Each structure stands twice: as C-alpha cells, then as structure tokens.
Amino acid sequence: MLNSTAFLSPKTLESDIEQAPTRNGYGEGLVRAGENNEQVVALCADLSESTRSEGFQKKFPERYVQVGVAEQNMATVAAGLALAGKIPFMASYATFSPGRNNEQIRTTIAIGSLNVKIVGAHAGVSVGPDGATHQALEDIGLMRMLPHMSVVYPCDALEARKATEYAALHKGPVYLRFAREKTPLFTTEKTPFQFGKVGVFQEGTDATIIACGPLVHEALLAAHALSSQGISVEVLNCHTIKPLDKEGILASVKKTKAVVTVEEHQVVGGLGSAVAELLAKEFPAPIEFVGMQDRYGESGEPQELLEAFHLTAPWIEKAVQNVMKRA
Amino acid sequence: MSNKNEHTIQDLEELANTVRQDIIEMLVAAGSGHTAGPLGMADVFVALYFSVLNHNPKDPLWEERDRLILSNGHICPVRYAVMARAGYFPIKELKTLRKLGSILQGHPEPKLLPALETTSGPLGSGLGQASGMAYAFLKINKTRQRVYCAMSDGELQSGNTWESAMFAGNNRLHNLTGIIDRNNIQIDGNTEDIMPLEPLRQKFEAFNWHVLEVDGHNMQQIIDACNQAKAIQERPTMIIAHTIPGKGVSFMEDDYKWHGHPPVKVNHPEEPAPKDQAKIALKELRTLGGKIRSEHE
Numbered sequence: 009m010l011n012s013t014a015f016l017s018p019k020t021l022e023s024d025i026e027q028a029p030t031r032n033g034y035g036e037g038l039v040r041a042g043e044n045n046e047q048v049v050a051l052c053a054d055l056s057e058s059t060r061s062e063g064f065q066k067k068f069p070e071r072y073v074q075v076g077v078a079e080q081n082m083a084t085v086a087a088g089l090a091l092a093g094k095i096p097f098m099a100s101y102a103t104f105s106p107g108r109n110n111e112q113i114r115t116t117i118a119i120g121s122l123n124v125k126i127v128g129a130h131a132g133v134s135v136g137p138d139g140a141t142h143q144a145l146e147d148i149g150l151m152r153m154l155p156h157m158s159v160v161y162p163c164d165a166l167e168a169r170k171a172t173e174y175a176a177l178h179k180g181p182v183y184l185r186f187a188r189e190k191t192p193l194f195t196t197e198k199t200p201f202q203f204g205k206v207g208v209f210q211e212g213t214d215a216t217i218i219a220c221g222p223l224v225h226e227a228l229l230a231a232h233a234l235s236s237q238g239i240s241v242e243v244l245n246c247h248t249i250k251p252l253d254k255e256g257i258l259a260s261v262k263k264t265k266a267v268v269t270v271e272e273h274q275v276v277g278g279l280g281s282a283v284a285e286l287l288a289k290e291f292p293a294p295i296e297f298v299g300m301q302d303r304y305g306e307s308g309e310p311q312e313l314l315e316a317f318h319l320t321a322p323w324i325e326k327a328v329q330n331v332m333k334r335a
Numbered sequence: 336m337s338n339k340n341e342h343t344i345q346d347l348e349e350l351a352n353t354v355r356q357d358i359i360e361m362l363v364a365a366g367s368g369h370t371a372g373p374l375g376m377a378d379v380f381v382a383l384y385f386s387v388l389n390h391n392p393k394d395p396l397w398e399e400r401d402r403l404i405l406s407n408g409h410i411c412p413v414r415y416a417v418m419a420r421a422g423y424f425p426i427k428e429l430k431t432l433r434k435l436g437s438i439l440q441g442h443p444e445p446k447l448l449p450a451l452e453t454t455s456g457p458l459g460s461g462l463g464q465a466s467g468m469a470y471a472f473l474k475i476n477k478t479r480q481r482v483y484c485a486m487s488d489g490e491l492q493s494g495n496t497w498e499s500a501m502f503a504g505n506n507r508l509h510n511l512t513g514i515i516d517r518n519n520i521q522i523d524g525n526t527e528d529i530m531p532l533e534p535l536r537q538k539f540e541a542f543n544w545h546v547l548e549v550d551g552h553n554m555q556q557i558i559d560a561c562n563q564a565k566a567i568q569e570r571p572t573m574i575i576a577h578t579i580p581g582k583g584v585s586f587m588e589d590d591y592k593w594h595g596h597p598p599v600k601v602n603h604p605e606e607p608a609p610k611d612q613a614k615i616a617l618k619e620l621r622t623l624g625g626k627i628r629s630e631h632e
Binding site: 049070071073075076078080081083084085086087088089090091092093094096111112115116119120121 | 402444445446452453454455456457459460461462463464465466467468469470471472474475476494495498499501502
C-alpha cells in the first residue's frame with residue numbers, strides 16, 4: 009500500500025499516468041526561483057532549449073548568461089558570478105558538466121563552497137538514441153566525492169521543480185540531476201520534499217528498496233507486484249544522495265534487514281555505494297544493486313535500454329527476491 | 336599604505352626589491368615552492384597594490400574594492416609578500432608559507448585569507464572567474480569595481496583560458512584587465528620550445544581584446560598601462576608584461592629550471608651553482624647586484 013502521508017498520485021500504479029520529463033520541472037523551478045530572488049542567474053552552454061533554461065532566458069534576459077560550447081568556462085564564470093553575490097544555476101548535459109569540467113568545479117566552486125548550482129541534464133541511459141557518449145552514468149559519483157557538494161536527483165518533474173526552488177535557497181554548491189525522457193508524474197503538490205530526508209513512498213517489513221530519480225516509479229511497480237506474492241516492501245525515495253539520510257535509511261533497514269538500491273547510474277560510486285558505505289559501518293545487511301553494472305550504455309529507445317540493462321520493475325522484483333534469500 | 340599618492344616611483348621600486356627578499360626568505364623557510372615567477376612579478380604586484388587597485392587592507396572585503404584574481408596560483412608568494420607589506424597581515428606570518436595551519440597555503444585559499452578572492456592553482460581558470468565577476472559588476476549590478484586577472488604565459492596553453500577570452504571579448508567586459516606574466520618559461524622549458532604562444536598580441540586582438548605591452552620591471556609603464564586600460568571602452572584589456580623570471584638574482588634570471596624550485600644549500604663541490612643560494616640571492620638583492628658596495632656582512 010502506498011504511504012498516504014506521501015500524497016502520491018492516485019494513478020501512480022496505472023498505465024495511463026500523466027508523464028513529463030524532469031528537466032521540465034527544472035525549467036519551471038528556475039523561473040520561480042528567479043521571480044523570488046533577483047540574485048538568481050542562469051548560465052547555459054548552447055543547450056538552452058534542451059536543458060529547459062530558455063524559460064528563464066525569455067523572462068530574465070539580463071540575468072541569463074550564454075557561454076557557448078564551453079563547459080569549463082561556464083564553471084569558472086559561474087564561480088565569478090557567485091563571488092559577486094549571484095546565485096548561478098549552470099546547465100548542460102551531465103556528461104559535459106560535471107563531466108568535462110570536473111576539475112573547474114572542484115577548484116573554483118567546491119573548495120570554496122561557492123553558491124553555485126550545477127545542473128546536469130540528460131542523465132542516464134534513458135537519453136536513448138544519442139548513445140554512450142551522451143548518457144551520463146558517473147556524474148553522481150563525481151559530485152558525491154566532492155566535500156561541500158550536495159547531490160539531488162528528483163523522481164519526477166514536480167519534485168524536480170521543488171528541488172530547483174529549494175536549491176536556490178540552499179547556501180552552498182548543489183548538483184541537480186535531470187533526465188531527458190518523459191517519466192510518470194506520480195507525486196503531487198502535497199508530496200513533501202525535504203532536502204536530506206528520504207520520502208517513505210511505501211511502507212513494508214520484508215525488504216527496503218532505496219531508489220532515486222524516475223526509477224523510483226519502477227520501484228513502486230515492483231513493490232506492488234511483490235505484494236501480490238505476499239512480500240511486503242518498503243520503498244524509499246532517496247532524492248538527496250548527499251547528504252544521505254542516515255536516520256531514515258537505518259530506521260527502515262533495521263526493520264527489513266534486506267536492501268535493494270536502484271539508480272540509473274553506475275553501481276560503482278552512486279546511490280548504491282553511498283548506502284553500502286553507510287550500512288557497512290552502521291548496520292551490515294545484504295544489498296542488491298540495480299544499476300549499470302560497470303559498463304557504458306548504447307543507442308536504443310529509452311524503454312528498450314532500461315529493459316536491456318535490467319533497470320525496470322521486473323528486475324527490481326528479482327533483486328528483492330534475491331536479497332531476501334540472503335537476509 | 337593603500338593611499339596611492341604617498342608613494343614615488345622610487346619608493347615602489349625599493350619596495351619591490353624588499354618583496355623579492357621576502358620571497359627568498361619565505362621559500363627557504365618553506366623548503367619548497369616556485370621562485371622564478373614570484374621574483375619576476377614583484378614589480379607588477381607592488382604597482383597593483385600600491386598604486387592601481389582601489390582596496391583597503393583594513394576592510395579586505397569592502398564591497399566596492401577592485402578584485403584581483405591570481406590565476407597562476409603558484410606565484411602566490413609574491414602576492415602574500417606584497418599583501419603583508421600593504422598591511423593585510425603581519426609580515427612575520429610570511430615565514431609560515433606552506434606550513435600546516437598557515438593562512439599562506441601552497442596555492443591560494445581564500446577561506447583562510449579572504450582577500451585572495453579565489454581558490455587557484457590548477458592553471459587556466461582565473462580568467463573565467465575574473466570574467467564572471469566582471470560580468471556581474473558591469474552587466475547585472477552596474478557597479479564600478481574593476482577586475483584584474485594576473486596570469487602566466489604558460490597557462491595560456493590551456494583551453495579554458497581561450498574559452499574565457501572569447502567570453503570576455505564577446506561581452507565587451509571593459510571593466511576587466513588581464514596582466515600576463517610574459518616571462519617565456521614554464522616548468523619543462525621555454526614556452527616557445529614547449530608549445531609556442533606567439534604571436535600572442537594578435538591572438539588576444541583576434542579575440543576582441545585591447546592589448547598593451549609593457550616592460551614588466553618598469554614601474555611607471557605598468558601603472559600607466561593599468562590606467563590606460565580604464566579608459567578603454569567596449570573591450571577588455573590585456574597587458575602583456577614582459578618580465579625576467581628570477582629577476583634580481585643573477586643565477587636565477589632567465590633560467591626555466593628555477594620555475595618550480597626554492598633556493599637550497601648545495602653540498603657538492605663540483606656543482607657550479609652557488610653554495611648557499613639563498614644567502615647569495617639575498618645579498619645580490621640587497622646590493623642591487625653589487626651596485627651598492629658599502630655592504631658589510
């Protein structure tokens with residue numbers, strides 16, 4: 009049963025649920041942040057339409073900075089803007105930013121804990137036909153390793169809007185990760201978004217699925233299928249990967265004693281690693297890692313790829329069954 | 336000390352010589368660090384802090400101050416020494432350079448000394464940071480601070496620099512002045528042997544910058560060029576300061592091998608270099624290369 013206090017859409021488990029890409033939520037949240045605070049500025053590296061920066065660009069042209077195809081410069085210019093009191097949101101595809109400009113982010117933004125928001129769009133294999141070069145699968149790891157950096161990966165477009173608005177209020181660097189494709193809109197305006205806290209989307213006792221991004225929806229579908237087999241699964245929406253919600257995760261795992269992590273990212277270095285680091289120290293429990301198994305993506309349709317790389321609900325179900333055997 | 340009008344050109348030249356001695360003493364105390372670049376940029380940094388910059392050592396984060404971004408962070412000993420001489424912190428702290436707990440990190444760290452403005456060291460990123468600040472002041476805030484970016488010639492080999500040069504030129508950031516330490520050396524050799532930069536002037540002109548060239552050891556020329564840049568509208572200005580790496584110490588001048596090493600005591604008799612390099616360097620600086628003959632040890 010879905011947790012009623014999460015106020016999820018009544019259509020959450022229906023096939024005709026409304027869909028939207030999380031990057032749209034970024035675009036809407038950015039405009040709202042710009043309306044609320046005139047220090048908010050946006051930068052983009054020749055991808056204003058596809059990162060959804062263009063709404064802000066149209067509304068606040070004097071606060072929009074086009075840097076061209078120059079992600080390294082985008083990071084350094086954003087640092088300069090932040091040092092002059094601005095709240096810069098710098099957007100590109102995640103493979104380029106924080107991929108290509110990782111050192112500039114480390115040196116000019118993270119070390120000094122500058123108030124820059126790094127926006128990685130088109131993350132994950134669900135980017136689809138563009139293929140491996142454009143499917144960011146290491147960005148959570150890159151950003152999670154940097155001291156001072158926060159990492160947020162919203163589960164749908166609505167949560168993406170809330171996370172973007174929150175990021176403008178958060179003092180310090182934040183990495184926001186978004187996806188290209190339309191995905192189910194299963195949260196509602198009433199669904200709480202609390203930075204640094206997991207959302208308990210379904211309560212259960214046999215296993216805990218800790219998921220992030222749009223695959224949270226797949227986790228809910230898996231949990232629903234498992235319930236008909238008499239398996240009670242708890243589903244945590246772990247939108248904030250750093251700082252990780254230690255209390256929320258430990259409370260759940262102490263109850264279930266079995267964990268599956270789910271992410272559209274390498275299993276090396278991402279959410280799964282973060283959870284494993286926590287549990288190894290605080291409460292050792294068996295974990296199955298659903299994610300990219302140390303390999304790159306390839307061209308294909310988004311849904312095809314998610315299935316090919318075993319990231320969809322049936323595979324999450326299998327992972328739960330496997331981890332329960334080890335518990 | 337920041338009152339610009341109190342100082343004659345001769346005062347500033349003498350101060351630069353004092354700063355070179357500070358640098359040698361700092362590097363010896365640290366036992367590591369870069370020598371040639373800091374010695375070569377002493378005149379430029381004295382000119383900036385004692386004549387050009389609008390700043391206040393007693394209120395380092397004064398909002399209306401001009402911003403000085405040091406892009407090639409490894410020459411920070413010269414900035415530290417000049418800042419100490421300008422009153423930002425006690426001169427005795429200079430000898431804590433590179434030591435655990437010091438505000439004077441091996442590469443600049445503004446969390447410990449906010450007036451440094453930016454974290455730097457990895458090359459090629461300073462011009463972008465300076466451009467971002469200049470953009471905010473000129474195009475969003477519409478305030479009058481100027482932004483200066485001191486940079487090296489070797490770092491011009493990095494792509495980030497040219498992304499930033501294009502950005503600043505495109506946005507006509509005329510409140511931005513870059514100063515290149517054109518000393519022709521980098522760690523592995525001479526720039527024109529490693530990866531040539533010439534024609535350098537034309538490169539920046541092609542990126543829509545106004546370019547001035549000065550003798551980086553001529554105090555008046557440095558100050559005049561910085562003032563000229565203030566009058567240039569519609570373009571950022573790049574001042575190419577031709578300097579001598581290791582300036583003031585005969586056995587260091589123009590030798591790229593002094594890029595990344597401190598003075599040491601040499602124990603091998605067959606070694607051609609002087610035995611106590613720091614002692615000899617300091618004497619050369621004190622006596623202006625032997626011109627002052629009355630010196631007693």
